[in-house]
Amino acid sequence: MTAVVWQIVQIVLVLATAPLVTGWVRWVKARLNGRRGAPPWQPYRDFYRLLQKEAVVAHSASWIFRAAPYITFASVWLAACIVPTFTTNIFLAPAADLIALVALLAIGRFWTALAGMDVGTAFGGLGASREMMIASLAEPAMLMVTFSLSLVAGTTQPAQIVVFVLGGNVGIEVSLGLALAAMLMVAIAENGRIPIDNPATHLELTMVHEAMVLEYSGRHLAMIEAAQMVRLTLFMALIACLFAPWGMAMPGAGLPGILVGMAAFAAKLFILATALAWFETVIAKMRVFRYSDFLGGALLLGLLATIFLYVSEAV
């Protein structure tokens, strides 16, 4: 029963914090660039304003264009509900493991790419084509990370991996380091951050995600942006859950444990978001056809992580 309660708390929590995380990243980036920047809670205002605006839909668009934002957002939200954030004791934890999580995120990408092609503009096709190329390398890389984690922990279930790591069953391993590196690279690509994509760019031939959603406005755009924000939070939660689960409440922990878990989660988000803002400030965007080097590297790191398990010693 508590699992259902904490599940509902998490459903609300990821939705409520996601804009703040994105707003914080933007604010820190602005500060590092020497600008004043909008306050971290600006995304909430933007979201509300977009909801009030009328949605413009192209004549050539089909129902896919109008359905895609909702489906994308709902699928990303669903995925975010499954990753343990402050406790592993959530109802949906067994409903999807890491493989299914990767696939749930693929739903959103599938629909966004289709929506990009739906209006029939050159930009939409461009974005969709590049997005699918990135996904074709990022998704296998993520699965290889899953593979190596499943070999270490004997499970692909995020909640079980937390139990395994917190149980002190694992030392520092080369494999885990490689897997973490691959995971970070995948997270950057999946969220369209620099150096793969620039979330702040417009009217650039280098854009990927923004090119797909160029035609959106009003509440549809609000849904697309919200999906992006939830996805960023989800990946931070996932990295925190798999590689730094400390502080997370285990099943049976009472309210104090949950509060500690929430505080730990907030701290992890704070560190990861700040690190992301710093990283994006110091690095330059890559050329489109260098992506394959970056993501192919992530894929090979994931593969090496599985193989190193057999040839290296844990410390």
Added chain:
Amino acid sequence: MLIASALLSLPLLSLFIIAFGRWERAHAVAYAGCFIACVSLFSGGLEHLGGVWGAPNLVLPFGLPWLKAHFRIDNLSALFLLVINFSGAIASAYAIGYSEHLHERRRVTPFYPLFLFGMNTVLVADDAFVFLVAWEFMSLASWLMVLADHEKPDNRRAAAVYLMMAVFGTFCLLPALGLMAGAGGDYTFAAMRLKDLSGVTGFLVVLLTLLGTGSKAGLVPLHVWLPLAHPAAPSHVSALMSGVMTKVALYGLIRILFDLHGDVGWQWGAAMMVVGGITAVMGVLYAVMQDDIKTLLAYSTVENVGVVVIGLGLAIAFKADGENLLAALALVAGLYHIVNHSVFKSLLFLGAGAVITATGKRSISQLGGLLNRLPVTGAAFLVGAAAASSLPPLNGFVSEWLILQTLFKGPGLPHWAMKFGVPVVGALLALAAALAAACFVRAYGIAFLGRPRTDAARQAGEVTFGMRASLVVLAGACVVLGVIPVTVTDALSHVVQPLTGVSFKVSADLGWPWLSPVSSNRGSYSGTVLVMVGLALFGAVILLVHRFGTEAVRRADAWDCGHREDIPQTQYTGPSFAQPIRRVFGGTVFRARESVVMPPPGDDSPARHTVSMIDPVWDGVYGRIGGIVNWAADLVNRLQYLTVRGYLLMMFCTLVFMLLVVAVRQQS
């Protein structure tokens, strides 16, 4: 009895259509007859799978003089009866409306029931003779339908390649079954099961079986006929060839390697996994480059066969090491993917047939915006495309998930080759799945979305009710098979039990809607729960947006960053969508080269962008084989122009050689 009478009615239908083919309605009657026969066979299979009758035998007194014809239906046959006749029934119902538009239908309809007859008889055969005769029936009937539209040179070439590969397949299967029968010549499967197949004989049996069934199923590098022949036939036949005939080939593989041949070494499992992985990636890489929608689907079949073979290879490796539970799990995963692929590939091919009926075009670059013109076909095709991209909660994902889950247990095997090899195969499988999504986003986005690129696409109209209904039923099956996975796996574990000797349930730990292979701590998935929660969240989103936001919508021209483009040709096309993937993978695999020719200033001729690619399998393997054959033929050809003296000398030398052989043999 039901199965026997339904089977016998199929050749009769074929005779009927040969007699009355002139009569317009006869084709519809024949297809309706096929539909009824398939439904009967389906229900027969269902009854057997329920375990009502056990595994009944039937021996008929015909065939070779010393051999009676043996038939038997066990759980494996019953499962494949379901797979084949589900798609068969839908394709037949679809063909009632579809064949009206086919001008070559008198060259298709007579062979269609024979094709179904051949495939079904392969499944119920219980001796090598019936098996091979039915196998050839299947090959030749489908070959005749590939050749139906023989005026096109491409189709003639496809038929020639197909015939050659089909002959090669039988040429391999015949000695494989012969070796299993042994010198005693007992051709029944029951006798083969008792044979001890080890050493060279066992090795040859497995190799020949893999070559024989692999050429039919489309394993790289034996796949070359498949993307030529499957698209050449009319769409309802393509659906059966791609969705179902490849499954009959896999049935042959499973029957021989898991049932007849008792112990296959783990090395074979490893080899199958490598071949499967390469097949999956190569198949989808080819698919993502194709412009013809049916060729694209045929290459995607190659990919899925590769995925299934990974599962089967894994099962063999586990079984060889005594890990029977994991072997059963891998086999369930492979069979599940067989079921799923037959459903979604039939859906996609029939959808492609509907597109071709509506527009007359097969090239996706000449389509566009079809979703607005064909709403039902478009929606059904979308379900098929999402299933083929292995997106949850549809069926394609569940089987890929199961295969990956089992694969993750692969490094637990004691062999170092498996510890290092399985992650590589896993990477190939993941790559194939991700590229499949790119492939189907491309196919769907170019053909069904955007603006129409030609008048044919602009004026397309929805197809007949029967065709739409067939598509909707198949799309529904994709959803159902994905949302209630546990019900399916429970039925499948029933099928694999006699093959692996373990009785288990994939849902053992958590109960009904939770799929949890091995144990619930290991990894679990529940499509049912995800769909329910997902729908609830979706509803919540809609509710919130409409509560706090405005519902106003304005229709306007596309913005496109301010570029007003009225010409639909400015949209992305198939080749341009594939360009990034071609650059990443094509450079090494296909040696893709792009060149741009710019006219000098003042010259108003257009600039040209050309892409050149080679087909590594066709040029690398078959080109060389062809070269060797030609070279040998040239050598032999010289013998045709000898003088009389020369011929006499040859005869003399041959005679001396023969006498020497006899002499040497007598000495020893």
